[in-house]
Amino acid sequence: MYVLVTYDVQTASPQGAKRLRRVAKICVQYGQRVQNSVFECSLDPAQFEKMKSELEKVADLSKDSLRYYNLGKNWKRKVEHVGAKETYDPEGFLCV
Amino acid sequence: MYVLVTYDVQTASPQGAKRLRRVAKICVQYGQRVQNSVFECSLDPAQFEKMKSELEKVADLSKDSLRYYNLGKNWKRKVEHVGAKETYDPEGFLCV
Numbered sequence: 001m002y003v004l005v006t007y008d009v010q011t012a013s014p015q016g017a018k019r020l021r022r023v024a025k026i027c028v029q030y031g032q033r034v035q036n037s038v039f040e041c042s043l044d045p046a047q048f049e050k051m052k053s054e055l056e057k058v059a060d061l062s063k064d065s066l067r068y069y070n071l072g073k074n075w076k077r078k079v080e081h082v083g084a085k086e087t088y089d090p091e092g093f094l095c096v
Numbered sequence: 097m098y099v100l101v102t103y104d105v106q107t108a109s110p111q112g113a114k115r116l117r118r119v120a121k122i123c124v125q126y127g128q129r130v131q132n133s134v135f136e137c138s139l140d141p142a143q144f145e146k147m148k149s150e151l152e153k154v155a156d157l158s159k160d161s162l163r164y165y166n167l168g169k170n171w172k173r174k175v176e177h178v179g180a181k182e183t184y185d186p187e188g189f190l191c192v
Contacts, residue, residue, distance in 0.1 A: 004165060006102060008131040008181065035104040035161055037133070052178075061179040065131055068176040069100060071165065080164040082148075083157040085104065 003048060004069040005031065005039045009059065022058045023066075026051065035085060040071075099144060100165040101127065101135045105155065118154045119162075122147065131181060136167075 005027055009020040027033065030051045031041025043051065048068075055066055071078055101123055105116040123129065126147045127137025139147065144164075151162055167174055 004100070006131055006134045008134075010180075034163060035102055035133070037131070038102045038104075038163065056178055059179060063180050065177070065179045065181040067130060067134065067178075069165065069167065070174040070176075072168075072174070078166040078168070080166075081161070082152055082163075083155060083161045084106075084159050085161040 001043055001045065001048060002071045002073075002075040003031075003041045003043055004071055005041060005051075005055075006067045006069070007037050007055075007059070008065040009037075010063040016060075016063070019058060019060060019064065023055060023064070026054050026058065034081075040079075097139055097141065097144060098167045098169075098171040099127075099137045099139055100167055101137060101147075101151075102163045102165070103133050103151075103155070104161040105133075106159040111156075112159070115154060115156060115160060119151060119160075122150050122154065130177075136175075 007023055007027075009023055010016045011020050024033075024037075027039040027041070030043060030047065031039045034040050041048075041051065052066075052068065059066055103119055103123075105119055106112045107116050120129075120133075123135040123137070126139060126143065127135040130136050137144075137147065148164065155162055
């Protein structure tokens, strides 16, 4: 499954800035950062559940917001990007 | 069609801060802000094209990033939200 993770972490306090770093660090382990607080992750259901539980342990759910969008199989046809920050196709051809 | 719009605008300069405000202002006209730079928009194809052209006129595409995700018809089953910033269902029952 291809999942989009978006988040808003309230960074008004030092704890918030720390939470932001930790949330981003977890997302980087599971997927590709396409914008500051937007990640695209190619996951199986177990990985998805594990990522969510890690994120929800770190975030302060009274202040922070986490959104997960399951883009389904044909995600490539559903995504358009314009502007800076090119991204790579995680399922594409890798020339080594 | 139900479209998710996410953006990163480079705000290091006063012009960037202005672009950020204008991009957000356009998105607010077309949909619901669910996170700082994440909007969910229920649009027909013509509206989608119009919104995109307005956004791409305002953004500096050498610095800013715009991403559009077409979530398709069954978007409600594809979205999970945890934490702050509750959102409303734009197609849901409105009690007046």
